[in-house]
Amino acid sequence: MSAPLIEMRGITKSFGAVKANEAVDLSVTPGEILGLLGENGAGKTTLMNVLFGAYAPDAGEILVEGRPVAIHNSADALAAGIGMVHQHFHLAPRLTVLENLLIGIPGKSGRIDRARGLARLTEISRQYGLSLDPNLPVSALSVGEQQRLEIIKALFRGAKLLILDEPTAVLAPSEVDGLFAALRSMAAQGLGIIFISHKLNEVRALTHRCVVLRHGKVAGRVDHPAETTSAEMARLMCGHEIVPPVKEASTPGAAVLTLDGISTAGHAGTPLRDVSLSVRAGEILGIAGVSGNGQRALADVISGMLPPGAGAMTIAGKTVKQFSPRELQALGLGRIPEDRMTTGLVTNLPLADSMVLPRIGTEAFSRKGLLNPAAIRAFAEAQIKAYDIRCPGPMVRAGALSGGNLQKALLARELAFDPKVLIVSQPTRGLDIGAARFIHEKFLAMRARGCGIIVIGEDLEELLMLSDRIAVMYEGRIAGTLPSADATVARLGLMMTGAGQTEEAA
């Protein structure tokens, strides 16, 4: 084994009373892909922020190629050959690809050295198979391309170690393969890579070695992730066994939601074209598809944000007339939007307010046109307890909660009113195993109680596990519907590309 590229020894970092990292040791050798595994809040991001100079550690030291270095800021980290691709990209959308690369790079006689920048970009593109048009503004790039730009940016600055913080969280499954191929090629050419994730299958597929963090400490080290079972690694992450939820057989009842020939126009993104589908009581319908094939329009129509241009929709036998969120809610629709932070709740208001927001004018929370703060607070407190939402209290700013707790809060808000139909988009995106399991159990419990649920998602394994039937969307149409017993990842994947369409009455 070659000498480590980077070594972290005894890193400890506290925020107030919370120990985010405690005596963590970690090393990466050239050519190695190290997995850093852990649940949300286990201290993965904090540890990497220490390495990248965003936080100063309380104790411990960092060695680069055997020499101790002091990293006070990102400039020091870059100088030491450490590059980081953050979960939220650090790019300026209105500047071009090249300008984003050249930021902070000294120019030639006072001018930006475009020619050299272009040459370097071409070189990196060729070496690692990462190409981008240098003159496009970043806003014109897809999420996957923006991530590629972040990787190129790090390499551009001569990074020998690349840290990627949950890089797959934002990618579609097809983009993940491309990322993995690029990372493998970089490692093969002698770079060190730290891959942060809580997705076990990815860590097992990609990394050479992995370190598992739990509550800020190293909970275990796995030397051969590919040969270690997911269950074993999940146990290290959570500290206890994870039992998959049991889906009981159910007999679906009458249709609670039907869409008949719905088409849309004037929507940002792919419009719907003649979409018909139905969900019965006690049934979960999964909607699969490559992102951008009309899923957003479908979710917006069903939740009343986008009146369709043609077609009809019924909820529990009643025809929807105005397509306003309020009307649909009154008919018994619950909705968990894709983006928790923007359309889900108001991050700057207290959690309690966000939890009653859709029903703020109803009798439960107001009297004679005035809010009833006691009722709002009591409702929030009850839900916080029932759903084990970890927060200092109902009056905390909603934005301060972690993703998993926010999702629980949104779920609590909808389920408390016993919806007949529930529409959810990407229900567990960015959540760790524990939180995702909790959400899945709640869906199955609602199904058992006779709620019809539509789950729009990109995680095919999750859809297969939850759904009774799966419909695949392609270019704004339903390309086909399968009972999940007949569906496999391969078959769905084929349908998602528009090939092998199966027509069946939905």
Add this chain to the structure above:
Amino acid sequence: MSAVFEQIFQVGFLAAIVRIATPLAFATLGEMFSERAGVLNLGIEGIMLLSAMAGFTAASLSGSLWLGVLVAVLVGALMGALHALFTVALGLSQHVCGIGVTLFSSGLAYFLYRLIFGQQSVPPSIDGFKPVPIPLLSDIPILGPAVFNQFTLVYMAIIAVPLAAFVLYRTPWGLSVRMVGENPRAADSAGVSVMATRFQAVILGGALMGLAGAFLTMAQFNAFTFGVVSGRGWVAIALVVFGRWDPWRSAGAALLFAFVDALQLRMQASGLGHIPYEAFLMLPFIFTIVAMAFMSRNAVAPSALLKPFRREER
């Protein structure tokens, strides 16, 4: 109507446009640099007034106009630094601090002016800058005497526009300015100091606002009065939006505003006596509002404008 056209193509009219546009161009470029770095500077009106006063005073006491200009620029830069201290270093509200800077600078200008010159029935004046014709170029018909027989400060404004565009788009520092105004976190993670870059941009902006003030008291009016700036700073803020935060477009916006202003001055003088002159005074501002309403629709402000940057906050 043809009479109006005749007016437009007179040398005097064109020269007036150039003269009116000069302080606006300096102020607009100054505000643009500040906003490009993510800092709105509502102190502009006060900074211009204080610089105009300081420059005038220095010139009047020393007898050197260029010393006056230098003092005005330094005072502008200093007030820019004050604004940056509040908004960049301390991360306070840019709106509130900007208005504070304007009120403070205006008050200080009045106070110091009274202290130095006392109460006089006729405001003291200086022998201001004289036009400096540029050989050959000033011989071009119409354009020559209008553009190339002007004050040195006018030429400086004409040069300042391409210079500002060069600095903003072609130099590493300009790229840093644009980056900290769009996504300071990105600049920070690339090793660029957000605080230093913002300070520099706001100070440069203040210096340019100081030049605008110097022009008013040392070339245009040759005296200081309390109404010497009279809203030109506020107009510059609108012109930055109108010019979509771009030096060339901002300068164009300043020229357009100057055209309407020069036009209304002519209209006041041209015997439409039955209309109160205040009605003409309103024209450039009405024009600005209308133009803004159409032009600013597609204008996208720097993403991080008004947002203070703190590193450990996520």
